[in-house]
Amino acid sequence: MKLLNEYGIAFALLGAVLAALVPGIASAKAVSMGGVAGAGVITEDPAQFGKVLILQLLPGTQGIYGLLIAFITLSQIGVLGGSSDISFVKGLLYFAACLPIVIVGYSSAIKQAKAAVASINVVAKRPDQFGKAMIFPAMVETYAILALLISILAVNGVSGLNI
């Protein structure tokens, strides 16, 4: 058991790394999709730059949420300072606590990108409908926020456990 406990920090760190990595990659891909579609609209109508930019940036938030969870986890497990004495079970729990934002962050960023691209197409045709068009990708954000919330609660909760 003592030998296993040495791996606790490794699992906890893996969770933090994945939280920064996976939603970050997905957001980069998603923002790029929005950028490509946005560039198409701007080529034809440069006046739509502001509207298109907002839609492009919407799926970028998952990367930020992942970064936030990674930062909190790193603080809690002592990688950024303090004690890094974490049991094997606690390490696994930190890993599990990071999973909501890892999985939902990735998936929601890609899905939100598709909704954002569709909305950019709406702006291309009906710039006056920007307000309505923005709602559709924004709705996808709900699920990324829910995952973020659970990951924050779980990471903070795990730190208080005496195991």
Added chain:
Amino acid sequence: MTGLKLKNKSKNEMTDNLYLYAVARIRSRELSLLNKADIDQLMNCKSEKDALQFLKDKGWGRDGAETAEEVLMAEREKTWDLLRELVDDMSVFNVFLCVNDFHNVKAAIKQAYKGTKIPNMYYTDCTLDPETVKKAIIEQDFSLLPEHMREAAKEAYEIQLHTGDSQLCDIIIDKAALETLYAEGNASGNELIEQYVELKVAQADINIAIRSVKTGKDKDFLRRALVPCKSLDIEKLIESAAMGMEAIYDYLNKTVYSDAVPALKESAQAFERWCDNRIIEYIRPQKYNPFTLSPIAAYLLARENEIKTVRILLSGKRNDIADNVIRERLRDMYV
């Protein structure tokens, strides 16, 4: 198995994302397509000159394009210039151009047979250089042609030169053209293009069957001319054609083309209009699709339909045809 599914999913996503820029630009361009109100305004023009002026005010034509045909040609060129700008691999549009290659083969065979060149007899919008096609036929070097054209071109050339039977020559080339169109369309993996080629081949088969009844052609002729497709049973169509026009209508009433029967009974032009409108029905959902090649293909077909409609309208105005007669010939618009 899961690995294969993931690989396919990833490939589909890549294909989806390939045309994001192009589709966004196409969306903006769709704003300048003629809608029903524009067509009504064109109809209200008193003369062809007024209608042309209306189109020029809408940005149609280029500098120096004066006649209706020059304006329409300029619009077609503009569409292809835009597509060339948007899509790196233009081979995805071969399905819309391959038939023109076969037209050029036919033109070259006629030129070789008659020994005279008719001006503007070659299409320039095609997948093969018209000069190469001409050289292949005139010099009988069929190896210059792609494999799928070689055999048909050689057979048609020999029949034209040895028997002078232009109709048989045309049938061989037309059949090869339709077979190529069908194969290209089905190989595209794009549902819209598959629907398009299915309709085009079925339209050609129905037209051939109807004409064969009118001209008293036999079953062997039909077997030689018709191209198999999924939506028609060629053998049943041949049997029906042998029995007469009503039998063809009865057979078509049992197929997905039952709606076309009233148009067929009316005239060949009405059937052509029905087919063009059906294509517009197929492409209309693409107005709301931000991914894949389909919205771009839909834009191309919408432009072709628009140019055809304007040509009919201008021709009607030029020849003082009554407005109600012109209206009957107009196609539905995409936007």
